[in-house]
Amino acid sequence: MSAVRSVSIKDVARRAGVAISTASLALNGGARVAPETLRRIQDAAMELNYVGNRMARRLKRGRSGVLGVTIFPGFNECHFELAFLIQEEARKHGYATRFFFEDLTRQNDLVQFFGEVNGQIDGLVSYSGPALEQYRQLATMGIPCVFQDSVEAKVDFVAIDFRAGARLATKYLLERGFRKIATFYTGKEVRGELPQERLQGYIDAMTAAGLEYRNLIVEFDGNPFVHEDLYELGRRILQTAPEAVFIRSDFAALTLLRVICDHGLRPGKDIAVVGFDNIKMGRYSNPSLTTIDYDQQWRARKMVEILLARIDGAVLPVQHCVSKCRLVKRESA
Amino acid sequence: MSAVRSVSIKDVARRAGVAISTASLALNGGARVAPETLRRIQDAAMELNYVGNRMARRLKRGRSGVLGVTIFPGFNECHFELAFLIQEEARKHGYATRFFFEDLTRQNDLVQFFGEVNGQIDGLVSYSGPALEQYRQLATMGIPCVFQDSVEAKVDFVAIDFRAGARLATKYLLERGFRKIATFYTGKEVRGELPQERLQGYIDAMTAAGLEYRNLIVEFDGNPFVHEDLYELGRRILQTAPEAVFIRSDFAALTLLRVICDHGLRPGKDIAVVGFDNIKMGRYSNPSLTTIDYDQQWRARKMVEILLARIDGAVLPVQHCVSKCRLVKRESA
């Protein structure tokens, strides 16, 4: 079964009675082509249903016209939403998007990933994973990177102001009169967020209120995208006997609601909960989640902007963007 | 800014003191190459960090080595999970995967999508959307398709036995002694499932039990992936004053739980609920969801199998696979 030989620019040229190069010229903007010839070539292309062979074009141009996006396979709504928005944004600029469901936690995976990526994409949006250093290799391959999370000073990123968000959430709980506010932090950072950014925001607020918090912080080393681990985490948080909990993702918050119920308590009444991310389900959980929201669309736009600038070889200083956070009040606090 | 010229097979050949063609031969299996030469070439490739230019290879071979997967941008866990599993499966066979977040409901999108896809993928896994007929065009372009949902007799698909699943769910509710079991169906089918398959399973069970169901079926024309629409649907379902509800997705079921609460009733106690899909959140909702499970991994494997066979030009009859369903008992029923 041989592949269907599709119509090439050669066919168009022949039909229009013109050289291949002229056809190419005409089809790419048609700057220096006589109007009459241009029309003839366009007609020919139309009639033959010419679409052009991307592989060949890219081979020649040395650019793929594709942006890569790594998606952490935690099946968390936020990951996908951002990916989708990036696709939309990239499309506006004539770029296609290619997604990689990759758990880039081991160096091995990263090596394989680089191989897979090679020559296929012009730029990459990624969460950083633990092996940021490795990404330097991509730069070597001439592939610009923008990170979804704040990582370190030397690379471009469009992050979320986790610290301010956490401060906001904690402050709100304080205003509502709670004093024993628990939270947790993860030692190993799965998504590469600067260690303890959210924790720091919590500490900011607690300190400003002159409150003791040492015994209210639970250390967690499970997978923050796995319900089982989060359930266990919830139990340990409840052992601190808190009046309220600031928890670093809605995903975790939803699980926490369940833990609280299982302990015979009423979330939102006996224990207040504030999450982070404003996932859609949070509006319809019981109780609905008070949470911290940020602008994913803005982030997507920024990321694509930066990436395209880098691809075009613009000389820019390192770009650090941070999305503002805002409190969304609902029933859980 | 010129792209970094990466090391080509030419460099490897030169370094190994051998012709380009020999190097190519050696690097692709090395069938007819002397062991000594083979080693030398491999070493050279190693040292130079040769990775090969996919675009060139594909241009030459006329195959991309990529499977496409369309993902309905409803941000529903099931969609992503299947996509991820397909990626894993494809990788085992040396195929890469390319994902498209596309809402293929309008013909316009489909046309653009086909353009985007052209020459980039060797095969496609897709949900069918309403424009199945259009996919014939892909066949014309030499791109085999497998569908995620049962559509019609003439195309390959690997679906779910919705009807049996629905029957299973309804039967279970009947066994528990419920008589007034409500459900809903959507007139316009977003994901292209054969209209009313699940409804039919429900009817099977109700009929077998000799029960009247006419007034227990609510018609829904909202978007089944949007909480707002589903909330409204839930309210209308409750107007039938049911003892139990069989609802066609866990996503919808979670929202329904909330509706029931808002009506001052206790889901799982005052009204039983059975969902469909066995999403992870269902284990940690309150109450946890009784639901219908099916084997996504098996589906992914089948899909890739079929696609690769078609790509290899195997002459097969139309393939129709259907995943069995199984009941998962939890608190909501």
Place this chain on the structure above:
DNA sequence: CAAAGTCATCGAAACGTTTCGATTCAATCG
């Protein structure tokens, strides 16, 4: 009217592979 300048078009090279037919060389056979 010849020289210079424009404009439209063309031919050919190049991108990095794979693949096919040709070539070389040594070993085997009659």
Place this chain on the structure above:
DNA sequence: CGATTGAATCGAAACGTTTCGATGACTTTG
């Protein structure tokens, strides 16, 4: 020993584009 075989290697074409320098025709200028 010359002819035949087979293995190992090579050279060149081809895939479908883009792009650069060249070509010719026609117009303007001095």
